[in-house]
Amino acid sequence: MLTQNLGYPRIGAFRELKKASELYWSGKESLQHLLTTGKKIREANWTLQKNAHIDLIPSNDFSFYDQVLDMSFTVNAIPERYHEIAEDRNNTETDLYFAMARGYQKDGKDIIAMEMTKWFDTNYHYIVPEFHKNQKFSLFSNKITNEYQEAKVLGIETKPVIIGPVSYLLLGKEKEDGFHRIELIKNLLPVYIEIIEKLEKMGAQWIQLDEPFLTLDLSDEEKKAYHLVYDQLRKKFPYLKIMVATYFDCTGDNLGLAVVLPIDALHIDLVRCPSQLNDILQTSFILSNTILSLGVIDGRNIWINDFEKSLSFIQKAIDVLGEDRVMIAPSCSLLHSPCDLDNEKDESVLTAEIKQWMAFAKQKIEEVANLKKLASIKDPQKLAIALKPNKDIIESRKNSPLIHKPQVKERVRNISDVHSRRASAFKIRQKKQEEALNLPLFPTTTIGSFPQTDEIRQLRAKLKNGTLSQDEYEQKVKSEIDRSILWQEEIGIDVLVHGEFERNDMVEYFGEQLDGYVFSQNGWVQSYGSRCVKPPIIYGDIERSKPMTVKWSQYAQSRTNHYMKGMLTGPVTILQWSFVRDDQSRSETTMQIALAIRDEVTDLEKAGIKIIQIDEPAIREGLPLHKADWDYYLNWAVKAFRISASGVKDETQIHTHMCYSEFNDIISHIANMDADVITIETSRSQMELLDAFADFNYPNEIGPGVYDIHSPRVPSVSEIENLLEKALAVIPARNLWVNPDCGLKTRKWAETELALKNMMIATKKLRQRIKETSGIEA
Numbered sequence: 157m158l159t160q161n162l163g164y165p166r167i168g169a170f171r172e173l174k175k176a177s178e179l180y181w182s183g184k185e186s187l188q189h190l191l192t193t194g195k196k197i198r199e200a201n202w203t204l205q206k207n208a209h210i211d212l213i214p215s216n217d218f219s220f221y222d223q224v225l226d227m228s229f230t231v232n233a234i235p236e237r238y239h240e241i242a243e244d245r246n247n248t249e250t251d252l253y254f255a256m257a258r259g260y261q262k263d264g265k266d267i268i269a270m271e272m273t274k275w276f277d278t279n280y281h282y283i284v285p286e287f288h289k290n291q292k293f294s295l296f297s298n299k300i301t302n303e304y305q306e307a308k309v310l311g312i313e314t315k316p317v318i319i320g321p322v323s324y325l326l327l328g329k330e331k332e333d334g335f336h337r338i339e340l341i342k343n344l345l346p347v348y349i350e351i352i353e354k355l356e357k358m359g360a361q362w363i364q365l366d367e368p369f370l371t372l373d374l375s376d377e378e379k380k381a382y383h384l385v386y387d388q389l390r391k392k393f394p395y396l397k398i399m400v401a402t403y404f405d406c407t408g409d410n411l412g413l414a415v416v417l418p419i420d421a422l423h424i425d426l427v428r429c430p431s432q433l434n435d436i437l438q439t440s441f442i443l444s445n446t447i448l449s450l451g452v453i454d455g456r457n458i459w460i461n462d463f464e465k466s467l468s469f470i471q472k473a474i475d476v477l478g479e480d481r482v483m484i485a486p487s488c489s490l491l492h493s494p495c496d497l498d499n500e501k502d503e504s505v506l507t508a509e510i511k512q513w514m515a516f517a518k519q520k521i522e523e524v525a526n527l528k529k530l531a532s533i534k535d536p537q538k539l540a541i542a543l544k545p546n547k548d549i550i551e552s553r554k555n556s557p558l559i560h561k562p563q564v565k566e567r568v569r570n571i572s573d574v575h576s577r578r579a580s581a582f583k584i585r586q587k588k589q590e591e592a593l594n595l596p597l598f599p600t601t602t603i604g605s606f607p608q609t610d611e612i613r614q615l616r617a618k619l620k621n622g623t624l625s626q627d628e629y630e631q632k633v634k635s636e637i638d639r640s641i642l643w644q645e646e647i648g649i650d651v652l653v654h655g656e657f658e659r660n661d662m663v664e665y666f667g668e669q670l671d672g673y674v675f676s677q678n679g680w681v682q683s684y685g686s687r688c689v690k691p692p693i694i695y696g697d698i699e700r701s702k703p704m705t706v707k708w709s710q711y712a713q714s715r716t717n718h719y720m721k722g723m724l725t726g727p728v729t730i731l732q733w734s735f736v737r738d739d740q741s742r743s744e745t746t747m748q749i750a751l752a753i754r755d756e757v758t759d760l761e762k763a764g765i766k767i768i769q770i771d772e773p774a775i776r777e778g779l780p781l782h783k784a785d786w787d788y789y790l791n792w793a794v795k796a797f798r799i800s801a802s803g804v805k806d807e808t809q810i811h812t813h814m815c816y817s818e819f820n821d822i823i824s825h826i827a828n829m830d831a832d833v834i835t836i837e838t839s840r841s842q843m844e845l846l847d848a849f850a851d852f853n854y855p856n857e858i859g860p861g862v863y864d865i866h867s868p869r870v871p872s873v874s875e876i877e878n879l880l881e882k883a884l885a886v887i888p889a890r891n892l893w894v895n896p897d898c899g900l901k902t903r904k905w906a907e908t909e910l911a912l913k914n915m916m917i918a919t920k921k922l923r924q925r926i927k928e929t930s931g932i933e934a
């Protein structure tokens with residue numbers, strides 16, 4: 157029986173890659189420094205897995221930005237707009253690569269970045285490949301073979317991990333009409349064959365082709381493509397061992413397809429879909445020679461593995477398939493896990509009692525190896541003794557008084573329809589709000605955060621390490637708020653924000669204040685490129701013991717006569733971006749959070765805040781991968797939002813905000829959230845995303861983002877005017893707000909100031925045009 161890993165976190169246990177990348181981008185460190193940092197991380201990861209006796213250790217799971225971008229680079233799916241960068245001899249391959257990821261503004265050139273979107277239902281974001289009709293591919297980069305060779309030189313035999321060709325195409329987008337990207341498979345496959353031939357020549361024995369789309373609903377053409385690809389690969393490579401990895405859900409209707417692929421191993425995710433094992437063992441799979449890789453260790457969460465439960469899966473598989481046809485593995489790549497629990501040394505942050513319940517990537521690797529050892533113990537008594545330490549921990553968690561709070565469960569049980577309904581329908585609320593708030597036509601606002609400068613982050617670090625007092629810290633935050641308010645007033649923004657300077661992250665900040673959460677000090681997980689998040693950990697019932705944001709909102713409101721938006725993160729997003737309990741349903745946990753946010757919303761209202769934004773950028777990310785499961789999820793997710801938002805009077809205006817999302821297929825549910833105003837990311841799609849709202853006749857107010865905040869690029873006034881005119885063509889003027897795509901925390905002040913000034917000029921010009929053409933006083 158073999159053990160394997162599908163992928164290891166690549167940011168480094170102390171975010172070494174993030175730091176090196178940002179130093180390189182800012183010109184403070186050399187390319188060599190960045191490359192060396194990458195090399196050291198790869199070596200450390202391989203060595204760690206080798207020392208843990210993992211049989212199949214992944215290579216090519218490292219990336220300087222994103223593994224999908226790496227694939228586009230490898231197969232020369234480099235959009236034409238970057239060719240001038242490639243042709244400029246002063247630029248390195250790395251410059252070209254980062255230009256695709258981050259855009260390029262230098263030497264009078266201004267080239268936008270490739271689009272970025274969510275990686276399935278995770279908080280990781282990938283760079284979307286761009287495809288054209290009849291597109292040709294060719295081998296452009298040797299990253300895959302280079303990294304295989306690099307490990308070999310270290311004496312470590314690896315299994316190169318490559319995004320499977322069908323999934324790679326499906327991850328992308330057609331950039332012109334008249335074709336489907338899956339048609340490109342015949343052009344793409346020869347490049348995959350070329351890469352695999354090289355790997356085989358270099359001595360590779362196994363390759364892992366990730367085909368997560370096997371867990372999504374597939375068309376007949378897409379299914380055909382799977383057959384075509386794997387039949388051809390088998391023919392070309394009769395001796396190389398080919399593994400196909402599925403993860404994040406059941407293969408469902410694609411099970412029949414997955415089990416007949418002529419491959420050497422199939423990996424399935426038994427954490428997300430435990431029933432899959434029985435299903436597969438009832439198919440013709442058992443008659444084949446294919447190995448079944450059992451994803452029994454949760455790659456998406458931080459709880460220790462229940463060995464007894466995993467062993468029951470392993471034993472069942474062995475009974476039917478025999479030991480040689482069973483492999484033990486994490487459920488998916490450990491990219492989504494923090495690196496190493498051993499680095500959590502401060503017991504005042506993470507108590508020993510709770511820490512013993514956890515496993516990060518390094519510990520998960522050890523669990524894989526331990527499971528193999530345990531599976532080999534045939535004597536039941538010896539096995540019981542060997543299992544005892546793990547069993548004790550599992551039991552201690554189950555029975556811990558820290559976890560269950562009867563009053564919280566009782567409150568959730570008592571939720572009724574009244575809690576998820578505003579007092580009046582939107583039209584009535586809108587009228588009351590217009591009278592109460594008296595905002596101009598096309599009110600302007602921002603999404604909440606202003607630049608999180610190094611200075612403010614350092615202050616927070618000093619507060620945490622005790623070198624700055626709480627009082628000093630709060631004074632600094634207050635002065636940042638004051639400065640930003642003065643500036644917003646100066647440029648004429650209508651609805652102000654306090655800037656979120658006091659927050660490390662929009663989810664971690666709330667987690668830190670809610671009972672039922674714990675935190676890590678170094679539990680970073682890559683979100684995109686060099687950006688990381690440190691998801692807080694929900695271990696017990698969630699309760700708000702005191703107001704979380706009221707003090708800051710009240711302070712900010714006291715400094716201005718304009719409206720100051722209260723700023724909260726919604727229950728679904730808090731759930732989605734936390735590590736969650738695995739002993740209770742996601743919906744149950746979300747209802748607990750919804751009640752906590754509801755209390756915060758009503759407290760903000762009591763404190764005189766008239767406009768409150770409840771961000772829900774992750775509501776779409778939480779969608780199950782199979783469409784058949786969508787309605788169930790959307791019903792509870794929307795209900796949770798409504799519970800959080802419905803405790804206020806009609807005059808209080810509730811905003812929500814969403815980004816990184818396509819809305820077409822869930823628009824009725826978004827409308828059902830019934831927020832008075834929704835601000836959404838739309839500028840990168842040139843307002844295309846608004847069509848869903850227009851087609852649906854979305855009734856409430858909308859602020860379509862008028863510029864992309866992910867790029868340092870400053871939008872011109874005319875660009876913003878054009879987007880506003882496009883929006884006005886489909887949204888009634890009375891319902892239209894003006895705002896950027898998302899919060900500005902990742903931007904610098906210089907860009908922010910220029911961009912928002914341009915946004916204000918464009919809005920004033922639009923108001924003037926409306927006044928002149930329709931006589932409406934704006």
Ligand SMILES: CN1c2c(nc(N)[nH]c2=O)NC[C@@H]1CNc1ccc(C(=O)N[C@@H](CCC(=O)N[C@@H](CCC(=O)N[C@@H](CCC(=O)O)C(=O)O)C(=O)O)C(=O)O)cc1
Nearest residue numbers: 279613614616617660661662663683686687688689733902
């Ligand atoms: C809106 N987005 C978010 C997502 N998920 C979240 N949980 N939060 C989000 O905002 N998912 C979708 C998108 C993804 N986008 C982003 C955008 C930005 C970041 C980001 O900036 N991450 C920061 C880390 C943020 C944080 O927690 N900061 C802390 C700690 C800061 C720190 O690094 N401190 C230093 C010491 C200080 C110094 O010397 O500079 C240290 O500890 O070493 C804080 O501000 O206190 C990042 O840097 O990557 C993520 C996702």
Ligand SMILES: N[C@@H](CCS)C(=O)O
Nearest residue numbers: 603604605771773899
């Ligand atoms: N209020 C948050 C939303 C990010 S999605 C911000 O402005 O950063």
Ligand SMILES: [Zn+2]
Nearest residue numbers: 773815898899
């Ligand atoms: Zn956003």
